[in-house]
């Protein structure tokens with residue numbers, strides 16, 4: 001099996017994704033401009049518009065208009081370009097031929113990647129996401145991290161990156177002392193997370209009111225740290241009960257995190273003395289009022305506390321240990337953290353300390369990817385009527401509830417398990433798309449009516465477009481074929497050129513970590529399909545060759561929507 005030791009490379013060898021027509025055109029223009037890098041864009045006056053003539057004219061001291069005419073004439077002879085006219089100051093309007101577009105579609109039809117390129121130099125990326133806390137129910141605050149992190153992990157994975165998912169569970173710390181003490185005294189551990197949450201509240205009340213209990217809780221923390229077996233047994237049970245709940249939520253949400261990805265704070269606990277020792281030895285951390293701290297010259301704010309005055313460790317040093325392990329042991333060349341914007345300072349301090357300690361070499365990127373808040377209908381941070389944090393399960397139920405109404409109204413015959421499955425696909429898809437399609441950093445309003453609109457920028461709209469395509473293909477009994485001699489209607493060309501952009505859209509998400517770019521692309525594709533559908537009869541096309549070309553456009557649109565949605569973690573049922 002040594003043959004496959006270089007798996008990413010051999011994956012390239014096995015299958016080269018179809019090259020985008022836009023990339024070919026860009027290369028032709030670059031050649032014609034003597035290697036300068038033109039910017040190629042889609043245009044409403046031609047298929048593409050390129051710049052790049054002006055700087056070249058300046059460099060050569062020639063007249064831009066004359067140079068543009070000369071370059072344009074040369075381009076028309078080259079490959080897919082069939083017309084090219086200078087436009088405005090130094091722009092070229094470029095059109096590709098129908099035959100070239102059809103050939104590209106034919107190649108796309110036999111490409112399982114639909115033109116999505118592999119990353120040029122694959123490596124390990126760790127995506128830290130979801131990361132809820134033990135003994136508490138997941139709430140609205142975990143939605144965006146889970147959904148966005150999962151989409152990014154899927155996209156990066158698809159580009160050939162080795163993705164390591166990390167669910168950095170909050171499963172350790174002094175807070176568990178009082179809960180474990182209470183459960184030991186009650187002599188039973190609840191077997192669901194809601195009861196566990198309630199016990200946590202009770203423990204807190206008792207901790208504040210009963211000094212003896214508070215003292216026993218403190219001793220319990222010491223016992224937990226020291227690895228006292230009965231204490232650890234209760235702790236393990238807490239973790240298991242909570243994990244059961246997380247698993248349930250992930251299954252409903254279609255989030256790919258599995259148990260092996262759950263490497264919580266407790267995992268790093270045994271490493272913390274060593275981490276502190278290294279920080280001190282490197283001169284990165286210093287003692288201050290009994291605590292071990294990392295200060296920054298350029299920052300007068302609170303330092304990063306890696307060990308408290310009482311010798312206890314906290315959230316900060318655990319993240320330092322995680323960086324050290326993710327880079328040092330897992331060999332990560334990129335660390336991504338999907339954590340809300342309020343922790344920006346924490347991560348800036350952690351990354352800075354890790355760099356100075358040598359755990360984060362220059363060539364490794366570490367990025368905190370913050371996101372905005374989920375707001376209620378009143379435009380304020382989402383809360384229940386009594387002012388409490390909204391449970392994540394409640395949001396999932398609202399979305400699937402609304403989806404059940406819509407799906408049932410459209411399919412009176414659908415009942416029971418089939419209805420539930422469909423409603424989950426539609427409801428959860430809508431909820432995820434509403435989250436992903438917004439610019440990551442912006443807040444958005446959680447509104448089930450709007451997120452499930454059949455006509456808006458929603459997953460529901462994409463799912464219906466996809467189901468319509470599948471229905472046409474079922475009726476036709478085939479996925480079409482290409483006839484190069486045929487001429488294309490404007491709506492067919494527009495759709496074909498959009499299909500050609502899929503690879504660039506996916507690559508843009510991998511590069512920027514902004515899933516809304518893929519959402520915008522898929523919405524544009526579904527919209528272009530609607531226009532095509534309106535103007536170009538498919539099953540009733542008179543010419544057999546036209547019919548089969550159009551079927552191919554339907555098949556490619558369906559596959560592109562399906563793959564694109566799956567990269568976002570959204571299902572695309574064949575029927576709705």
Ligand code: ARG
Pocket residue numbers: 128131132133168169170319322337339
């Ligand atoms: N458990 C933390 C919280 O709920 C989030 C952890 C984020 N990940 C990390 N590596 N710090 O706030």
